[in-house]
Amino acid sequence: MSEQAVRDALVKWGRSLFERGxxxxxxxxxxxxxxxxxxxxxxNSCLGFLEASRISKLAPDGKHVSGAAPTKELPLHFAFYEARPQAKAVVHLHSTYATLLSCLADADPNDAIPPITPYVVMRVGRVPIVPYTKPGSPEVAPYIRDKAPEHAAILLGNHGPVVAGPSLEAAVFAAEELEETAKLVILARGLNVRHLPAEAIADLNASFKLK
Known part of the structure; x- marks a missing residue:
């Protein structure tokens, strides 16, 4: 895919995420x-109104090459790429239900999204919560580097979800699946929810291994 095609895809998927709240x-x-x-x-850009020509281009070492100034969350993104070499895209959102989960004191820090549907296992996997750090702070990097080798998605404490994928489309779809499952988890709190059994999870992992 050419660089221009990637720029156009960023505009398309950013608008899609924004328009669906x-x-x-x-x-x-x-x-x-x-x-x-x-x-x-x-x-400080709105994902619903990105302009392909203004998207920031960075060199492999992170130096700003062209376009508008990049997001302040670069430490978060670069830590994911460093720890998860198979990642080709990273999506960080403040989606409502996943962000709410990141704020709950009783959420499981090792796996905030229980395996209640096959698609959360297939596209998201286990989702740990890392401690709160100030947005844009490099202090988030060691937390991400610790978790990202084994986890494609992470909840930033009191902040929101970040998801990596082998392509931009895959990362967006996983972020959407994470949000929808977080919604189910919140709605089902206090109910007797049936989780997928261990053998079903193992079968899904074997058939649809996360990248």
């Missing part, structure tokens, strides 16, 4: 790894 105002950011660097959504 998965990110509000100027919240959220997306990055894509290229052969010669990265494309990153600009700082």
């Amino acid at each position: 998965l990110t509000a105002g100027s919240s959220g950011n997306i990055s894509v790894k290229l052969d010669d660097g990265f494309l990153v959504t600009p700082t």
Whole structure:
């Protein structure tokens, strides 16, 4: 895929996420790894109104090459790419239900999204919660590097979800699946929910291994 095609895809998927209420105002950011660097959504930009020509281009070492200034959340994105070499895109949102889960004191920090549907196992996997850090702070990097090798999705404490994928489309779909499952988890709190059995999870992992 050409760089221009990736820019156009960032505009398309950013608008899709915004129009369906998965990110509000100027919240959220997306990055894509290229052969010669990265494309990153600009700082203080609304994902619903991205302009392909203004998307930030970064060199492999993170130096700003062209476009508008990049999101302040670069430490978060680069930590994911460093710890998860198979990742080609990272999506960070403030979607309502996943963000709410990241704020709940009794959420399981090792797996905040229980395996209640096959698709959350197939597309998202286990989702740990890492401690709160100030948005844009490099202090988030060691937490991400610790979890990302084994987890494609992470909840930032009191902040929201971040998801990596082998393509931009895959990362967006996984972020959507995470939000929808988080909604189910919140709605079902206090109910006697049936989780997928261990053998079903093992079968899904064997058939649809996350990348």
